[in-house]
Structure formats: C-alpha cells, structure tokens
Amino acid sequence: MQQRQSPIPVIVNGAAGKMGREVVKAVSQAEDMTLFGAIDKNPQYMGQDVGEVASCGALEVPILDDLQGTMVMAVQEKQPGVMVDFTHPDSIYDNIRTAIAYGIRPVVGTTGLTAKQLDELADFAEKASMGALIVPNFSIGMVLLQQAAIRASQYFENVEIIELHHNQKADAPSGTAIKTAQMLAELGKTYNPPQVEESENMAGARGAKAPENIPIHSIRLPGLLAHQEVIFGGPGQTYTLRHDTIDRASFMPGVLLAVRKVLELKTLVYGLEKIL
Numbered sequence: 001m002q003q004r005q006s007p008i009p010v011i012v013n014g015a016a017g018k019m020g021r022e023v024v025k026a027v028s029q030a031e032d033m034t035l036f037g038a039i040d041k042n043p044q045y046m047g048q049d050v051g052e053v054a055s056c057g058a059l060e061v062p063i064l065d066d067l068q069g070t071m072v073m074a075v076q077e078k079q080p081g082v083m084v085d086f087t088h089p090d091s092i093y094d095n096i097r098t099a100i101a102y103g104i105r106p107v108v109g110t111t112g113l114t115a116k117q118l119d120e121l122a123d124f125a126e127k128a129s130m131g132a133l134i135v136p137n138f139s140i141g142m143v144l145l146q147q148a149a150i151r152a153s154q155y156f157e158n159v160e161i162i163e164l165h166h167n168q169k170a171d172a173p174s175g176t177a178i179k180t181a182q183m184l185a186e187l188g189k190t191y192n193p194p195q196v197e198e199s200e201n202m203a204g205a206r207g208a209k210a211p212e213n214i215p216i217h218s219i220r221l222p223g224l225l226a227h228q229e230v231i232f233g234g235p236g237q238t239y240t241l242r243h244d245t246i247d248r249a250s251f252m253p254g255v256l257l258a259v260r261k262v263l264e265l266k267t268l269v270y271g272l273e274k275i276l
Contacts, residue, residue, distance in 0.1 A: 007033050008033045008034070008081050009033075009081030010027045010033050010034065010081055010082050010084060010259060011036050011038075011039065011071070011074065011081070011082070011083045011084070011104065012038050012039065012083075012084050013039045013040075013083055013086070013095060014039070014040060014085060014086040014088075015039055015050050015053070015054075016040035016045040016050070017040070017086055019109060019251070020038075021053065022054075022248045022249055022251065022252055023086065023252070024050050024051065024053075024056065024059075025054050025055075025252075026252040026255060026256055027084075027256075027259075028051060028056055028059055029056070032260070033256070033259065035050070035059055035061050036061075036079055036081060037061065037064065037070040037073070037074065038050035038062070038063045039064055039065065039066070039067045040063050040064075041087075043065075046063060046064070046065060047062050047063065047064075048062065048063050049061065049062060049063075050063050067083075067095065067098065068098055068102075071099065071102040072102070075102055080102065080104045080105075081104060081105070082104065082106070082259050082262060083099045083104050083107065084107045084259065085099075085106060085109065085110055086109045086110055088112075088170060089110060089112025089170055089171050090112075092112065092113060093113060093121070095108075097124060100121075100124055100125055100128050100130045103128075103130065105130060105131045105132060105133075105263060106133070106134075106262075107132075107133045107135070107255065107258045107259055107262050108132075108134045108135065109135055109138060109251070111176075111178075112170065112171035112175065113175075118268075118270065121268055122268040122270075126266070126267040126268070129267075130267075131267065131268075132265070132267070133258045133261070133262045133268075134268065134269075134270050134271075135254065135258060135270075135271065135272045136176040136178070136179045136271070137176040137179070138252075138254030138272060139226075139243065139251055139254060140253060140254060140272075140276075141250070142228065142272075143273045143276060145180075145228065145230065145241050145242075146179070146180050146183055146273065147273070148241050149180060149184060150184065150187065152232050152239055153187055153191075153232075155232075155234070156232035156233065156234050156239065157192070157193060157234070158191060158192050158234065159184065159191050159192070159214060159230060159231065159232050160192075160216075160230075161173075161180055161181060161214060161217070161228065161229070162216075162217045162228070163177040163216065163217070163218055163227070163229075164220075164224050164226075164229075165219070165225070165226055165227070166221070166224050166226075167220040167221055167222050167224075169220060172218040172220065173208055173210075173216040173218045174226075174228070176228060177210075177216045177218070178210065178216070179271060180228070181210030181211060181214045181216060184212065184214060185210065185211035185212040185214065189212065190213055191213050191214050192215070225244075225245045225247075226245040227242070227245065228243050229242045257272075257275065258275065261275040
C-alpha cells in the first residue's frame with residue numbers, strides 16, 4: 001500500500017464517554033490523523049467543543065448527536081476515513097452497517113455482538129470490499145496474555161477464565177474473555193474433563209460455559225477498570241496469567257494502530273492480534 005499523503009479523517013462515536021475522550025486526545029495528537037467529527041447521545045455535551053470536554057484543548061469540533069449526518073458530510077467533503085466506535089451493544093450493529101454503507105471504515109471497541117451479527121457484518125463488509133475492525137480489547141498486553149494462554153494450553157487440561165470490570169459495563173461476559181476462550185477452543189481440545197458429577201446449589205455458580213467446556217466468571221464492581229485472569233491447573237500446581245488495565249490510555253496505541261491498518265483491509269477482521 002502506498003504511503004497516505006493526507007491525514008486520516010476520524011469520526012469518534014461515543015466521544016464524550018470515558019473511552020471516547022481518550023480516543024479524541026489520541027487522534028488529535030497523532031500527526032497522520034485529523035478529527036473530523038465527534039458524536040455522542042448525551043444531551044449534556046451537545047454543541048460543546050470536544051477537545052474541551054476531553055481536556056486536551058479546544059479542537060473546534062463540536063459534539064453532535066447525528067452520526068449519519070456526519071457521515072454524509074464526510075462523504076460530501078471526500079473525507080470518508082474511519083469511524084472509531086465506543087458506544088453501546090444495542091446500537092453497535094447498526095453503527096457498523098451504516099459506516100460501511102457510506103464507505104467509512106469502522107474500528108470498534110464496543111462488545112456485545114452475537115456470532116450471527118458478526119457473520120452478517122463480515123458478509124456485508126466483504127460484499128462492499130470495505131475493511132472493518134472489531135476489537136474486544138485494544139491492549140497490547142492482553143494480546144500477549146492470550147498468546148501465552150495458547151502456549152500454556154499445550155500442557156494443561158484444566159482452565160477457567162475470570163474477568164473483572166467496572167459496574168457500568170453493559171455486557172457479560174466481556175468480549176475479551178469470550179475471545180480468549182474462543183482462541184483456546186480453536187486448538188481442538190476439550191478442557192476440564194469431569195472428575196465428579198457436579199451440581200450447582202445456585203444457578204451460575206460455576207460460571208458461563210464457553211466452547212470446549214471453558215468456564216467464564218464475570219465480576220462487576222466500582223473501582224475496577226478492566227482485568228482478566230486465565231487460570232490453568234494441573235497436578236500439584238496452578239499457572240495464572242493476569243492482565244490489569246489501570247488507565248484507559250493503555251488502549252490508545254492499539255486504537256491508533258487499528259485506524260491505520262483498517263485502511264488496508266477489504267473485509268471484517270475480529271481481534272487486535274490479527275493485525276499485529
């Protein structure tokens with residue numbers, strides 16, 4: 001791919017949210033990007049300069065609540081570029097379809113899409129020859145944890161996943177935990193062979209069962225941000241992999257990488273590890 005001469009136009013959807021503000025900061029400071037639009041549904045921020053809301057200085061980009069109108073404007077000004085979306089599971093499917101329809105490549109950190117929705121979006125993107133990236137977790141450290149888990153699975157038959165998030169997260173289990181379980185399941189082995197006939201005295205006590213019999217346990221508490229443990233067990237030992245996110249800024253290198261890489265894609269790609 002030839003070197004892009006002009007900055008990449010970026011629309012941030014969910015711009016006034018905690019992740020959205022970090023994306024606004026990162027995009028505004030990236031030399032090869034320009035913030036084209038800022039969208040949010042919170043009426044408290046309508047019309048405000050998104051740079052001031054994000055505490056990175058005035059950017060002369062007002063927060064609007066019209067995603068489709070902003071996309072139309074981007075197309076009219078020949079700046080289709082990229083949409084970065086951190087919104088809500090209820091709206092993300094339509095947001096992605098709308099972006100692809102307007103020739104704007106979506107980079108999505110919102111989780112909660114079903115397998116059927118992912119398949120439909122992948123088909124839609126492929127027919128449009130449009131790149132799209134859906135990334136459950138933009139942290140490079142989480143990608144490394146997942147790779148380490150794959151390696152450890154060669155030596156352990158028993159594994160469980162615990163994911164911990166703030167209590168404003170709408171979906172459970174997290175997309176990251178589901179993705180980790182899927183990666184382990186793709187290795188073609190079934191985990192946690194039964195040793196006894198289990199029964200739950202309270203429904204859900206043993207967690208949700210991901211593919212290949214991998215339990216996932218979700219914790220939601222104030223004070224947490226985003227954390228995950230993958231615990232392997234064997235005779236006389238346990239092996240614990242843990243990743244802790246203590247600042248949302250840790251996700252931004254992955255977000256900026258995704259904004260650049262999505263321009264090279266012709267279909268939907270799921271997971272940051274696919275573009276590293």
